[in-house]
Amino acid sequence: MLPTRTRPDQEDGRHRDEGPSNGRQPILEIRNLKTHFVLDEGVVRAVDDVSLTLEKGATLGVVGESGCGKSVTARSVLQIVGAGGKIVDGEILLHRDGSVVDLATFEPRGRDIRSVRGREIAMIFQEPMAAFSPVYTIGKQIIEAIRVHTDASKVAARDRTMDLLARVGIPQPKRTVDQFPFELSGGMLQRAMIAMALSCEPDILIADEPTTALDVTIQGQILALLKSIQEETGMSIMLISHNMGVIAEMADSVAVMYLGRVIEEAPAWDLFDEPRHPYTQALLQSIPMVEETVQSRLRSIKGSVPNPYAMPKACRFHPRCDAFMSGTCDVREPALMPVGPEHRAACFLVGDVEHE
Structure with missing residues (x-):
């Protein structure tokens, strides 16, 4: 379900036009x-x-x-x-x-x-169990990341690792730092990956x-x-x-x-x-x-996502589109066109829309 969140331009009851990219x-x-x-x-x-x-x-x-x-x-x-x-x-x-x-x-x-x-630039991967090496402890892998990019000593890197594990909400970081990936639950392993991603700020x-x-x-x-x-x-x-x-x-x-x-x-x-x-x-x-x-x-x-070796011609979505227009969508590929301030779409249905 979509979460409930206040729209930024409705926080004070007035529409705010902050310009492109809000500065x-x-x-x-x-x-x-x-x-x-x-x-x-x-x-x-x-x-x-x-x-x-x-x-x-x-x-x-x-x-x-x-x-x-x-x-x-x-x-x-x-x-x-x-x-x-x-x-x-x-x-x-x-x-x-x-x-x-x-x-x-x-x-x-x-x-x-x-x-x-x-x-x-750090990355949190889709599968933390696949991203962590199973033969090294969580702490050893985070410590290595810290020492590769900083001049921190091994002791200082270990202390920072425990601080990071605590920061991301892992209980008993002094114990977790010496645990292997398979000893953590999916949620805890994901937190450990976030800690590693944040290790070098x-x-x-x-x-x-x-x-x-x-x-x-x-x-x-x-x-x-x-x-x-x-x-x-x-x-x-x-x-x-x-x-x-x-x-x-x-x-x-x-x-x-x-x-x-x-x-x-x-x-x-x-x-x-x-x-x-x-x-x-x-x-x-x-x-x-x-x-x-x-x-x-x-x-x-x-339908389903087409075979990547046989991309549909023209608009790539047209075989699955309820608004498909024969002779147009299967002949030309639409470009990303402005349809409003900071809003662009690649569709012939909106390509000619006028906007301010």
């Missing part, structure tokens, strides 16, 4: 990124001309079904796309104090990108499905923890999820992806109040609402 400066800009996988079966265009902007101190939500390219986009930022994957075009601009570097030009195994990973945190496989209570605790840390440190967050409720709770702005492309982007409340793309509308309609009766049948998006 925030970008800290990470992804421009026309293309990440492809060359495999025996063919080429998978997992990320195909994606542009996103993450602002300082803000949370960017990236949402879509499994297989739409969310995680590959995130992994491309840190050059960890995996076997067969390669950034073939585009820029990933990291804004530092007084300078800008293009992470897409760094060698995946080079010293430059390794100095960014963990120190300036990164400017950017990429959270890839941070609440997957956790029960609702633990999900709420993890999201509250991320919010609290962001408010305390001013950290920027790229939050990747297929859960629209989580995105509504956390994000300042939202990008909706489908088959490797951004098909709609807007400030969070604009997107939830007035989604313009049929795919975004379908995602929101598939969420259970409080006012619905128990007997109400949940709506679903017809």
Whole structure:
């Protein structure tokens, strides 16, 4: 269910037009990124001309079904796309104090990108059990991350590790620091991963499905923890999820992806109040609402995500779209067009809409 939260422009009963991006400066800009996988079966265009902007101190939500390219986009930022994957075009601009570097030009195994990973940009992975090594204790792995990026001694790094474990709500950190990953529950292991991600005080945190496989209570605790840390440190967050409720709770702005492309982007409340793309509308309609009766049948998006080796021609969503227009949607591919202040959508139904 979508959480209840006061819309920012309704807090004082008046509409506030704060201008583009509320005056925030970008800290990470992804421009026309293309990440492809060359495999025996063919080429998978997992990320195909994606542009996103993450602002300082803000949370960017990236949402879509499994297989739409969310995680590959995130992994491309840190050059960890995996076997067969390669950034073939585009820029990933990291804004530092007084300078800008293009992470897409760094060698995946080079010293430059390794100095960014963990120190300036950290990542919470989808499966913490897979991300932690099973043969080393939680503490040893966090200590190693601290010592790689700082000049802290082993004793100081251990003390900081215990402080971090306590900070993320893990009880008995002196005991947990010497435990192995399999000795922790899913919720505690996710907290330990957050502790490791925060160990070097990164400017950017990429959270890839941070609440997957956790029960609702633990999900709420993890999201509250991320919010609290962001408010305390001013950290920027790229939050990747297929859960629209989580995105509504956390994000300042939202990008909706489908088959490797951004098909709609807007400030969070604009997107939830007035989604313009049929795919975004379908995602929101598939969420259970409080006012619905128990007997109400949940709506679903017809069909399934197409085979990545056989992308639909023209508009990629047209085989599943209830608003499909023959002779248009199956002939041309729509571009992202402005449909309102800071709101863009890639659909022929809204492409000619006038806006101020």
